[in-house]
Amino acid sequence: xxxxxxxxxxxxxxxxxxxxxxxxxxxxxxxxxxxxxxxxxxxxxxxxxxxxxxxxxxxxxxxxxxxxxxxxxxxxxxxxxxxxxxxxxxxxxxxxxxxxxxxxxxxxxxxxxxxxxxxxxxxxxxxxxxxxxxxxxxxxxxxxxxxxxxxxxxxxxxxxxxxxxxxxxxxxxxxxxxxxxxxxxxxxxxxxxxxxxxxxxxxxxxxxxxxxxxxxxxxxxxxxxxxxxxxxxxxxxxxxxxxxxxxxxxxxxxxxxxxxxxxxxxxxxxxxxxxxxxxxxxxxxxxxxxxxxxxxxxxxxxxxxxxxxxxxxxxxxxxxxxxxxxxxxxxxxxxxxxxxxxxxxxxxxxxxxxxxxxxxxxxxxxxxxxxxxxxxxxxxxxxxxxxxxxxxxxxxxxxxxxxxxxxxxxxxxxxxxxxxxxxxxxxxxxxxxxxxxxxxxxxxxxxxxxxxxxxxxxxxxxxxxx
Ligand code: HEC
Numbered sequence: 001x002x003x004x005x006x007x008x009x010x011x012x013x014x015x016x017x018x019x020x021x022x023x024x025x026x027x028x029x030x031x032x033x034x035x036x037x038x039x040x041x042x043x044x045x046x047x048x049x050x051x052x053x054x055x056x057x058x059x060x061x062x063x064x065x066x067x068x069x070x071x072x073x074x075x076x077x078x079x080x081x082x083x084x085x086x087x088x089x090x091x092x093x094x095x096x097x098x099x100x101x102x103x104x105x106x107x108x109x110x111x112x113x114x115x116x117x118x119x120x121x122x123x124x125x126x127x128x129x130x131x132x133x134x135x136x137x138x139x140x141x142x143x144x145x146x147x148x149x150x151x152x153x154x155x156x157x158x159x160x161x162x163x164x165x166x167x168x169x170x171x172x173x174x175x176x177x178x179x180x181x182x183x184x185x186x187x188x189x190x191x192x193x194x195x196x197x198x199x200x201x202x203x204x205x206x207x208x209x210x211x212x213x214x215x216x217x218x219x220x221x222x223x224x225x226x227x228x229x230x231x232x233x234x235x236x237x238x239x240x241x242x243x244x245x246x247x248x249x250x251x252x253x254x255x256x257x258x259x260x261x262x263x264x265x266x267x268x269x270x271x272x273x274x275x276x277x278x279x280x281x282x283x284x285x286x287x288x289x290x291x292x293x294x295x296x297x298x299x300x301x302x303x304x305x306x307x308x309x310x311x312x313x314x315x316x317x318x319x320x321x322x323x324x325x326x327x328x329x330x331x332x333x334x335x336x337x338x339x340x341x342x343x344x345x346x347x348x349x350x351x352x353x354x355x356x357x358x359x360x361x362x363x364x365x366x367x368x369x370x371x372x373x374x375x376x377x378x379x380x381x382x383x384x385x386x387x388x389x390x391x392x393x394x395x396x397x398x399x400x401x402x403x404x405x406x407x408x409x410x411x412x413x414x415x416x417x418x419x420x421x422x423x424x425x426x427x428x429x430x431x432x433x434x435x436x437x438x439x440x441x442x443x444x445x446x447x448x449x450x451x452x453x454x455x456x457x458x459x460x461x462x463x464x465x466x
Contacts, residue, residue, distance in 0.1 A: 027114045029059055029122045036107050037062070044098070051098075063119070063127035068422060069448045070154035074119040074126045077112045079158045084425055086111065091426050128156035129205075133402060136184055137411045137434060137450065138172035145172050145186060146434075146450050147206075150402045150409065153436055153446055157206060161188060164208050167195050173234050176220040183209065183248070187217035189234045199231055199244070201251055210251040214244060219266040219309065221275075222248070223290070232266040232277055235308070243277060243286070245293065256293055258286050265321060267310035274337035276319060278307040287337055298340045305330060305345075311355040311364060313379065320364055320377070322352035329355065329366055329375075331382060346384055348375050354398050358439060359405040367396040367410060372418065374399065374410060376442055392435040392447035394419040401439065408437040411450075421449055 024032055037045070037056040045056040053067030065071045072080040085094040088102050096102045103111070118126035133150040143166060147157035161170040166188055173187040187199050198213035199220065216237035222229045231244040238261035245254045262281035268274070268290070275288040283305055285298040300307075305323035307330075312319045317335040328345035329352055350371030357364050357379065364377040372394055378385040395413040402409070412419070417430035436446040 024110065027110065027117065027120070029114075029120060032110060033114050034058070036103070036111060040100070040103065040107075041095070043100075044095070059121040059127075063121070064152060065154045070156070072115050072119055072127075073155055073158050074128070075116060076158045076160075077115040079155075080115050081423075083112050083115055085423065092423060128152070131156060132181070134177070134181060135400065135402075135409055135434075136175040136177065136186070137398065137432075138175055138186065139432065139450070140171050140173075140413065141429070141432075143168060143170040143172070145175065148409070148434060148448065150407065153448060155448065155450065159202070159206050164200065165196070166190075167192070169195055170197075173217060174219045176222050176229060178222070178248075185220055185222075185229060185248075187220055187231060187234070189216055189218075189237075199246060199251070201248070212244070212246055212251045212253050214253070215240060217244070218264060221266050221268050223268060224270055224272045226272060230266060230268065230275055233263045235264060235280070238262050238281060243275075243288070254293070256288060256295065258295060260284065265307040265310045267312045267319065269312055269316045269334065269337065270314060271316055274334075276310055276312070276334070276337075278310070278321065280306040280308075280324070285332075285340065287340065289337075296338070300330075301342055302326070302345065308353045309355055311357050313357055314359065314361045318379070320355055320366075322355050322366060324351045324353065327351055329364075329377065344382065346377070346382075348384075353396075356399045356401060356408075358401055358408075359403065363439070365399050365401075365408055365410075367399050369395045369397060369413070372396070374408075374437070386442060388437060388442055388444070390435060390444040390447075392419055392433045392444060394433065396435070405439055407445075408439050410435040410437065419447070 041056040044051045045054050047057055054071055055061035071082040077083045085092050086103055088108055093102050128149050131149045135148040135150050137146045143161040145159040146155050149156045169191040171189050173189050175184055175186045177184040182204055184202050185199055189197050197215050198211050199217050200211040201209045203209050216234045218232040218234040220229055220231050227248050229246050229248055241258050241261055243256040260279045260282050262279045263277055264280050265278040267276050275290055277286040283300040287296045304325045306325035307321040308324045310319050310321050319332045319334045321330045323330055328347055330345040331343040333341040350368035352366045352368050355364055355366040361379055364379050366375040368375055374388040376385045395415045396410045397413055398411040400409050412433045414430050414432050419433055421431050432450040434448040434450055435444055438445050
């Protein structure tokens with residue numbers, strides 16, 4: 001096999017129908033790539049009723065993908081559906097499966113190289129290099145973060161932590177993004193406790209800028225006005241017993257001791273004055289005065305809740321917590337953070353995990369992984385309004401809206417495999433999904449497959465339009 005690959009460019013040149021294709025030094029899109037699509041694909045993927053909604057009659061069409069999702073992920077041939085489908089030694093061998101000849105090894109090799117080099121278009125740029133609105137999804141089954149353009153609603157990059165000094169066991173826990181999109185931060189844990197773990201800062205081009213090493217980092221929240229962020233601890237870990245304040249500019253840290261174990265939920269009031277966290281170990285809320293980092297505690301009443309996450313209303317006066325153990329969501333009045341008032345708990349019929357307000361404060365969306373549903377709360381009436389169920393909503397974890405709140409994005413682990421992908425590739429488990437919900441009607445409008453047996457954890461924040 002290796003031999004054929006090595007010699008096909010020279011020795012066999014005489015018989016090669018497309019001589020010199022493997023010798024190409026710089027791939028020119030129109031000359032080398034579009035010609036393959038024109039001769040092999042546009043019969044079915046042309047302008048009029050293209051198969052699967054995928055048009056291959058030009059770069060700008062190709063990069064928009066099919067009606068289901070992206071065809072290629074720039075720099076990641078390994079994650080690109082087009083490459084996996086076309087592989088002459090792969091399981092599907094498209095378009096042979098629809099009655100046409102497969103690509104030659106040379107044609108396939110060139111396509112694959114072009115994707116790995118960034119799928120450069122006719123004007124010399126990689127697709128989606130200047131996207132405005134990006135969503136980052138942490139996967140908890142592989143050391144990967146998927147980057148989604150929330151306007152195009154497709155995956156535009158896959159960031160592999162192993163390329164940045166982390167091991168195969170590394171697992172992204174949570175991501176937060178600067179409001180102008182210039183930098184993003186990811187907490188990286190590991191399935192092996194001896195591994196390097198910490199919070200890593202990347203720029204928009206996914207170049208690593210800095211890091212702060214700490215065991216079991218969890219959720220991340222940015223301070224609304226100051227140049228700091230806060231980090232809690234991962235759901236699976238009890239130690240260390242501290243929160244972290246990190247200076248975003250240089251990733252210098254202050255550890256805030258919290259006395260008890262299992263620090264998880266994390267939210268900052270929109271005024272930037274107080275931070276709320278809580279423990280999955282003892283039922284206490286941690287309240288940090290951000291002007292002096294003084295810590296106080298609030299005893300949570302009733303059954304054991306184990307809050308997974310908090311969501312604070314845009315007004316800063318109300319906060320909901322997801323009680324994983326009590327199977328409820330619980331409301332707190334936090335208008336006076338030094339005098340928190342615990343209000344009602346609503347039975348959610350499962351273990352709620354993540355939750356988020358719509359920017360207009362009218363609704364709260366709650367993920368309920370073990371019940372495969374999203375529960376919608378009416379935030380004004382403080383009642384459950386409805387449940388959203390769909391084949392794509394399978395073990396939902398992270399929930400986040402885009403900046404104007406028109407869409408909700410739900411990252412699903414699909415750990416039971418109850419969502420079946422449209423094509424399965426051998427050796428890959430069931431894919432995770434990103435389900436897009438229209439918040440005006442609370443209906444699912446798209447299911448984006450997030451590939452390679454991936455399982456998602458939370459992702460929250462969306463970069464507002466500039
Ligand atoms: C004879 C018609 C035909 C030809 C030729 C053809 N395709 Fe397809 N293609 C289809 C059909 C039908 C589907 C949808 C069903 C499927 O996935 O097999 C499809 C699906 C795809 C998909 C998956 C879309 C998605 O998101 O599910 C990709 C990628 C793709 N084609 C790429 C190509 C490329 C690249 C070529 C040229 C090398 C090509 N196709 C040639 C008919 C064709």
